[in-house]
Amino acid sequence: MSRPVIELQQVGKQYTKYDDTALVGGRLRVRARSRTSLFDAVRALDLEVEQGASLGVLGRNGAGKSTLLQMLCGVTAPTTGRVAVRGRVAPLISVGVGFHPELTGRENVYVNGTVLGMSRNEIDRRFDAIVDFSEIEAFIDTPVKFYSSGMFVRLGFSVAVAAEPDVLLVDEVLAVGDFAFQMKCFRRMEEIRAQGSTIVVVSHNVTAIRGLCDRGIVLQRGSKVFDGAVNDAVSAYYASVGEPSDDEQADEQRGAALEGFELLGPDGQPTAHLRTGDAAVFRLRVRALREVAEPVVGLSVSSESGSLVYSESNLDAPFRPLAAGESATYELPFTVRLATGGFTATSALHELTGPETVARLTPSNPLSFYVAGRPLVSGTHDLSGSGLREIRP
Amino acid sequence: MLTGPATPVGQLLSELWQRRALLVVLAKKDFYVRYRRTSLGVLWAVGLPVLQAIVLTVVFSHVVRADRLAGHHISYPVFLYAGLVPWTFVASVLPGASTAIVDNLGLVTRVYFPRLLTVLLVVLSGLVPLATGVVILLGLTATLGPGLHLEVLWLVPGTLLVVALVAGFGAALSALHVYSRDVRYVVQAVMTVGFYVTPVIYPLQAAPHGLRTALALVPSAGPVELFRAGTVGADQGWHLAVAASVGWAVAVGAWGLWLQSRRDRVFVDLL
Known part of the structure; x- marks a missing residue:
């Protein structure tokens, strides 16, 4: 039995809200004496995720989802407890991190790839696949400031998924891009998972979570209030959102x-x-x-x-x-x-x-x-119960 | 694997080393981006220091005769330029280095790498103008100055010292800046004063006796003195200035490294 890829033990994250401290006598004051308040973004969270699993994290705004994600990609450290993530983490929150509008798509692929921890060699090897996936071959040597926002995100996403991460962290990014590209991203994430990577999706988008994840947890005011099969998690999420x-x-x-x-x-x-x-x-x-x-x-x-x-x-x-x-x-x-x-x-x-x-x-x-709803119906309304049909003369 | 809030110094340094490719790629990016939309491109990086040297030479050999200030036997433009090369590096790089973590918000909040890397990035981008300055200085010394001798090797420790000083102060100040945004303005203020208390436009011995020791203890004095020693000849009392600067670099650098190591993974919470 292998060790879990993601392991959180009694993880808590407490933020201190500071009133701006002034530089007095050149000393670093880590805590201003009186005017601070504390709040817990995440409390006593235990979580284990096995290799190849896909976990959806649900919760309303301020429930601690982003903080959890930041701790998983190592950007911030927990105040208490222990966060262990084994292997290379590709945060999809960082689609296009380090992209510079003046640089061409090609140059940005190298910058962004390096930011995500790929070596020059790896990027060289995967370059064609990245460009191919992003569907912007024709514009790869154009500065990205001329890109549409969809092209920008597509290129960023392509680099992130090319990294062949051990753990893929996905934020709200899936809402972007056209429908066809979204489908392609979903398929690519399925592939990544099939290769044994672990996926963590943090989103309000319940549809995306249901589509991608087997397991779901619900966070409420920083605590885990549900952990189980994704469909049950979605119901628990809606139940929790209803609470005043x-x-x-x-x-x-x-x-x-x-x-x-x-x-x-x-x-x-x-x-x-x-x-x-x-x-x-x-x-x-x-x-x-x-x-x-x-x-x-x-x-x-x-x-x-x-x-x-x-x-x-x-x-x-x-x-x-x-x-x-x-x-x-x-x-x-x-x-x-x-x-x-x-x-x-x-x-x-x-x-x-x-x-x-x-x-x-x-x-x-x-x-x-x-x-x-019915499959292949998108939007907010389902106008017809009977569906499309052909009229024969 | 990252566990606690602190990144131990050893781990910090080894992660920095592992991420050196990122440092280089980002530095290159900044460099190209800076000159991309210009028609002369990278020539500007060389052109501006050359222009500065020409103006200095013309002004101080033909318009203002300041030779007496530096002593009759040496060329004042070379003397001045020797001080300006390290000082310009300090003045142009340190303000950016002390705000580096906050300035790289977009990167730092989304991907983990040792935050010290942002400081080194700013320092690295300053190396091209510094190197250009050194080359021009060598040219000036050979033509207008006393010529190139073995002493010119002092420029090597001089360059290393100024880079180490700025990196050390940058490491400490950038950590403080996360906690107190006053740092940005304090550094700007200190830079204004720094130009006059660093022996850039005058030699150490030109100062009144009582002030001389105090001026030699200014952190930026050491590199300036080493640059003088390598070109027009050192000022009196330059050993003290160099020793003091080395002391500053080591002490502040160690403190900066400690701050970075302690706070590496909680800086983000305050951005």
């Missing part, structure tokens, strides 16, 4: 308390997982803390990239008035006409204050869910 964050819980001054905002699947049970075509229900439960004359419910759904997918309210016809202390439940039944991807829904109770104006009474409490 601290500042939202503290809000008591608003006029109504949020008792629950749920997504119910076809079986009537709360879920974070739907399929295109499912019949589902959003359910909002609130309790008025004071009298609410004209209650209005707003509900919206956004895609993973943050753009609005759907929004609805009953501004024109408020619900019946609520007495202080009274609870109410509102529902929106719908058919899932969404394509594969992650979505966020928010809903809140408002009060009509004028002809077109409302005041929000409950905190907004985002709920995330994942839709498994």
Whole structure:
């Protein structure tokens, strides 16, 4: 049994927030005396990844994903515990690191390759493969400042995957490039894995993680809250994203308390997982803390990239008035006409204050869910349930 | 394999050695990028020091007669140029070296290599103008100066000393700069003063007696004195200046290396 390629033991990373220290008497003050605060980006993390495994790291912003990645590629050291990574690490976070706009593609391949730890010889040997993969043969001797951003990323990616790393660390980069190139990158990563390399993907892009990884962990405020098969990890991630964050819980001054905002699947049970075509229900439960004359419910759904997918309210016809202390439940039944991807829904109770104006009474409490759609449908919507067909005369 | 927050000095040096190809490639890149869009290209790297030498020679042999300052028997332009070559290296490289880690943010936050490498990168890029300066100095000494003698070998330790000084101070200052961005301005201020307290435009013996020892202890005085010793002849009391500079280089260099080793992998947290 070989030792794991990545081994983390009780790893913690604590950042000190400094108020800028002044240079006093030429001495290096590592800690300014009073005005510092500490926060833990990663706490007591244990992790082992075997050779050839592919691990997805999920978590919302600030959960510690980037810090973990930085520790894995050695850029920063853990405050406590031990990080051990065996072999050559190629961080795909560094696509195009050291690229200079004035240099040609060819020159940048050598600079970037060296930055990633390849010798001149290795780059020479792989040069043709790199150029071939990037599909920019015609522009290889053009300064990269004339490249489109897609070409830039393609070249950077090609160098990174040419390094034949033992551990490939992948950040959000997969969102770039056109669809065909993305597919090619996925295939290349599969190849790298088949050759025995280990892959770690850190992303909000749940689709990418599901496509690339067998195993997933979920980070929440620096701690590992889930470790297991990737599909379960995705569900756990959506469950964790739905949890209100601290500042939202503290809000008591608003006029109504949020008792629950749920997504119910076809079986009537709360879920974070739907399929295109499912019949589902959003359910909002609130309790008025004071009298609410004209209650209005707003509900919206956004895609993973943050753009609005759907929004609805009953501004024109408020619900019946609520007495202080009274609870109410509102529902929106719908058919899932969404394509594969992650979505966020928010809903809140408002009060009509004028002809077109409302005041929000409950905190907004985002709920995330994942839709498994038909293959070969991309975008946010699935407009047709029946698919493409040919009309015969 | 990296484990703790510190990189032990031995490991730091061996990793630097393993990454020497990166150092060379990045230095070449900086060099080419600097001259890429110019029509004269790399000629500028040689052209500017030559121009400086010509202006100095004309001004100080025909416009201002400053011969008395250096002593009647030697050519003031050569005397001055001998001081300017090492001083220019210090003044043009040290400010960049002391901010090197922060300036290379894009590289340093995404890939690991010993952070000291960024300092050496700046020092390395300064070597081309330094070498050009030395060659021009040799030319001036042979034509306007006392001619080339065996003493010219002093330029070798002189060059090594100035490079070691700047690298040592750069190692220490760049580490401090991560913690306090005042360092950038302190260095700029010190450079302004440094030109006058380093015996560049005057010989050590021109200073009042009480000040002479103090001036000899200025870190940048040693290389200047070695450059003089190799060309127009050394100032009085140059041994002290050289010894002091060697002391500075060793002490500050060791401190800088220690700082780099202790903080190598947590600098990033403050960028």
